[in-house]
Amino acid sequence: MKKTDSRNRPAQGPVDESFDPWEQVRPVPLFVLAVVFALAFWGVLTYISEYNAQRRGLEQKAEANLAAPVRPVPPAAVASLAQAPGVANLDAATLQMVAVGKGQAWSCASCHGEAGEGNLNTPRLAGQPAEYLHKQLQDFKSGLRHNESMAFVARALSDEDMAKLAAYYAGIDLRTTTAPTLGGDLERGRVIAEKGDWKTDVPSCFSCHGMSGEGVAPGFPALAGQKPDYIFAQLAAWRGGERKNSPQELMDGIARRMSFEDMRAVADYLGSLPPRPSAPPLQAAISTSTPASTPASTPKL
Amino acid sequence: MMNRLIPIFVGAIAILAFATLMLVIIPGAQIRDQAPTAGLVDYSPQQLAGRQQYINQGCVYCHSQQPRAAGQTLADMAKGWGPAPTASDFAFDRPHQLGTMRTGPDLLNVGARLPSRDWHLTHLYQPRAIFDWSIMPAYSYLFERKKAAEPGDVVVRLPPEYQPQGEVVVATKDALDLVAYLQGLNRTYQGGPAGERVRDEGYALSKGEQQ
Numbered sequence: 001m002k003k004t005d006s007r008n009r010p011a012q013g014p015v016d017e018s019f020d021p022w023e024q025v026r027p028v029p030l031f032v033l034a035v036v037f038a039l040a041f042w043g044v045l046t047y048i049s050e051y052n053a054q055r056r057g058l059e060q061k062a063e064a065n066l067a068a069p070v071r072p073v074p075p076a077a078v079a080s081l082a083q084a085p086g087v088a089n090l091d092a093a094t095l096q097m098v099a100v101g102k103g104q105a106w107s108c109a110s111c112h113g114e115a116g117e118g119n120l121n122t123p124r125l126a127g128q129p130a131e132y133l134h135k136q137l138q139d140f141k142s143g144l145r146h147n148e149s150m151a152f153v154a155r156a157l158s159d160e161d162m163a164k165l166a167a168y169y170a171g172i173d174l175r176t177t178t179a180p181t182l183g184g185d186l187e188r189g190r191v192i193a194e195k196g197d198w199k200t201d202v203p204s205c206f207s208c209h210g211m212s213g214e215g216v217a218p219g220f221p222a223l224a225g226q227k228p229d230y231i232f233a234q235l236a237a238w239r240g241g242e243r244k245n246s247p248q249e250l251m252d253g254i255a256r257r258m259s260f261e262d263m264r265a266v267a268d269y270l271g272s273l274p275p276r277p278s279a280p281p282l283q284a285a286i287s288t289s290t291p292a293s294t295p296a297s298t299p300k301l
Numbered sequence: 302m303m304n305r306l307i308p309i310f311v312g313a314i315a316i317l318a319f320a321t322l323m324l325v326i327i328p329g330a331q332i333r334d335q336a337p338t339a340g341l342v343d344y345s346p347q348q349l350a351g352r353q354q355y356i357n358q359g360c361v362y363c364h365s366q367q368p369r370a371a372g373q374t375l376a377d378m379a380k381g382w383g384p385a386p387t388a389s390d391f392a393f394d395r396p397h398q399l400g401t402m403r404t405g406p407d408l409l410n411v412g413a414r415l416p417s418r419d420w421h422l423t424h425l426y427q428p429r430a431i432f433d434w435s436i437m438p439a440y441s442y443l444f445e446r447k448k449a450a451e452p453g454d455v456v457v458r459l460p461p462e463y464q465p466q467g468e469v470v471v472a473t474k475d476a477l478d479l480v481a482y483l484q485g486l487n488r489t490y491q492g493g494p495a496g497e498r499v500r501d502e503g504y505a506l507s508k509g510e511q512q
Contacts, residue, residue, distance in 0.1 A: 032311070032315075036315045037314075039318035039319075039321075039322060040317070043321045043322070043325070046329075050333075057395070058395065101419060101458060103458075104460045106417050106419040106420050106458060110417035110418065110419055111417045111420065119414060119489065120381045120383055120410060121380070121381025122381075122414050122415070122416075148431050148433075149431055155460070181489070182378060183384075229378065229381050229414075230381070233380065233381050236379035260375050
């Protein structure tokens with residue numbers, strides 16, 4: 001049948017007898033093969049040389065470390081912290097709690113630093129109003145403020161211990177400044193801190209926390225020089241309902257009305273301000289100030 | 302069939318070689334000569350021993366060492382985990398312990414936010430002494446129980462409910478090494494303008510676009 005068909009068809013050139021649609025012979029060009037193998041070979045060689053270099057590096061480092069086991073500590077920074085006014089102003093029992101610990105409690109300085117300077121979300125304690133610090137310790141103990149590590153410490157402290165520690169850290173006049181760490185918009189932070197954002201009912205920080213963010217005893221902690229990571233973490237904690245010990249839920253509402261970008265901006269701005277000694281209690285400040293110097297944005301308390 | 306084996310084989314090697322080139326060799330060449338970030342200090346011998354403990358105990362299975370950038374999420378920042386690192390922040394980590402699991406918190410800056418040796422010892426011995434909800438294993442086998450502490454011993458501070466009767470809990474060298482390593486995990490130094498320029502900001506708009 002096939003034979004007769006092929007004879008009747010017009011000639012279409014020579015027919016490839018070995019043609020098979022499923023077995024096409026297409027050898028890979030020698031050039032591609034060479035490139036692929038060269039690449040693979042190069043990769044293996046690179047791996048081996050990197051591996052050896054690393055091993056040699058580690059061995060050299062181990063030798064160097066054995067030769068010089070003492071890590072250099074920047075002496076200037078340590079000295080300036082230890083020499084801050086008020087750091088040495090404490091009795092033996094308080095010194096024990098600050099530097100060594102008490103019972104199950106770790107020492108204050110082991111986390112908050114030699115002069116209460118703090119780091120990241122471990123807050124700066126130096127220069128905070130004593131009443132504020134005392135209340136926070138009590139709140140940690142009662143569970144009103146939620147932080148497991150601080151609750152662990154506060155459980156080991158008597159109320160008298162807390163008052164002593166609060167007075168000690170309030171008396172430290174540490175003027176070290178912090179650079180902004182969060183990458184926030186500092187100009188936006190300044191506007192919120194000084195003027196607030198009344199479109200979203202966010203009052204200015206300074207209207208309660210002091211005209212330079214220096215804190216107002218007894219209730220308002222210092223913000224100037226506080227760690228930006230800590231300020232941001234606390235704003236986020238108020239917003240999320242994690243921290244609930246603000247008087248009259250003031251900060252809860254404010255934080256809920258702030259955007260996260262604004263929190264970041266204001267935390268960075270406040271943290272980079274130079275710290276100052278905290279102001280006298282609010283009543284005294286109002287009675288001694290003249291009407292001209294009273295800010296228009298101060299809310300009624 | 303035999304004719305197609307070679308193209309498949311060559312194709313597989315080509316894909317592997319290409320992937321190796323793009324994912325291993327080129328990135329390796331890009332970062333191999335990067336100097337450590339200004340402010341980064343090499344590990345001490347004790348910290349290196351602690352790092353080995355960190356690897357041996359499998360910390361990396363639950364803890365990462367790479368806080369995310371503010372441009373990706375502000376969540377890490379709100380936890381106080383510190384700034385996102387750059388490649389040169391890991392110059393002394395061979396191999397790095399970046400990790401992928403976040404069962405526990407990120408530890409890259411744990412030495413900055415929790416610098417207390419005694420906190421770490423209590424926490425390693427019994428995490429539930431501090432966090433009653435913690436699911437971290439207790440590394441009590443890195444500690445010894447003694448009738449009385451000897452000179453030079455580091456006694457672990459424990460609440461009454463975890464304090465063994467009539468005994469003290471003392472840290473072994475392994476525990477102290479591990480804590481020294483954790484205390485040294487601190488990448489919060491200011492890397493200077495050069496460091497900031499290359500710091501990963503995730504998908505945030507660049508500073509020019511924001512203005």
